[in-house]
Amino acid sequence: GQTVSSYYERGHDFADLLTRVHAVEGLARIRFTSPYPNDFSNRLLDTLASLPRLGRHLHLPVQSGSTRILRDMRRGYTADAYYDLIxxxxxxxxxxxxxxDIIVGYPGETDEDFEATMELVRRVRFDAAFMFRYSEREGTLAARKRPDDVPDDVKRERLQAVIALQESISKARNEAMVGQDVEVLVAGTGRRNPEQMFGRSSCFRTT
Structure with a gap:
């Protein structure tokens, strides 16, 4: 996967790289994805705050709200550490x-583990999330050592539940933006109506 915040080259880290990219003339907006929660220092956060042309959007993959599952995934952080980062x-x-990003139905995920994920979604109130059912991927530790023991119908139920929760949160957060003026970077014209333009706000909302 992409872990851009792990960048380090000849004494320069990701905060230095962003600062140098930001200095390039002619760039209207700068975006990056995806950082790794473990690599997010206060220095990096302060750097993001100091660069006005950065898109005001941060994708922080959590995968699960259960520390037990996170440890089994070898994510390298706990649920409490993720809450602290937020x-x-x-x-x-x-x-x-x-x-x-959220995965449900990881091998060994119990009802309590899944509820911890739901609680994390409720507490953090993400603007949006990419949510998936676990499926075996050849060559991964989970595929080699963990039986895919969560039934498919349970995976589907859990996925539907977390999607419904996040959709309600996204709707509320989007409605809170109604009436606000935002800067939009135009990406193109509409397929049905070429006189209509679409783009993304600095917070990565489609407009």
Missing amino acids: DRTRARLPGWALTT
């Missing part, structure tokens, strides 16, 4: 949109 991010980057 708190630090919102303190330093007010108004930024936060999105994430």
Whole structure:
């Protein structure tokens, strides 16, 4: 996967790289994806806050709200550490949109593990999320050592539940933007109506 925040080359880290890219003339907006939660230092957050041409959107993949599942995935952080990152991010980057990735039905996931994920979604209130059912991927640790033991119907139910929860949160967060003026970077014209334009706001909302 992409872990751009792990970048390090000849004494320069990802914060330095972003600062150098930001100095390039003619760039209207700069986006990056996807950072890894473990690599997010306060220095990096302060750097993001200092660069006005960065898109005000951060994708922070969590995968699960259960520390037990996160450890089994070898993610390298706990649910509490992720909550702390969210708190630090919102303190330093007010108004930024936060999105994430979530997997349900990981091998061994119990009802309690899944409820921890639902609680995380309720507490963090992401702007949007990419949500998936677990499926075996050849060559991964989970495929080699963990039986795919969560029944498909349970995976489907859990996925539908977390999607419904996140959709209700996304709807509320989008409705809170109604009436606000936002800067939009135009990406093209509509297929049905070429006189209509579409693009993304700095918080990565389609407009």
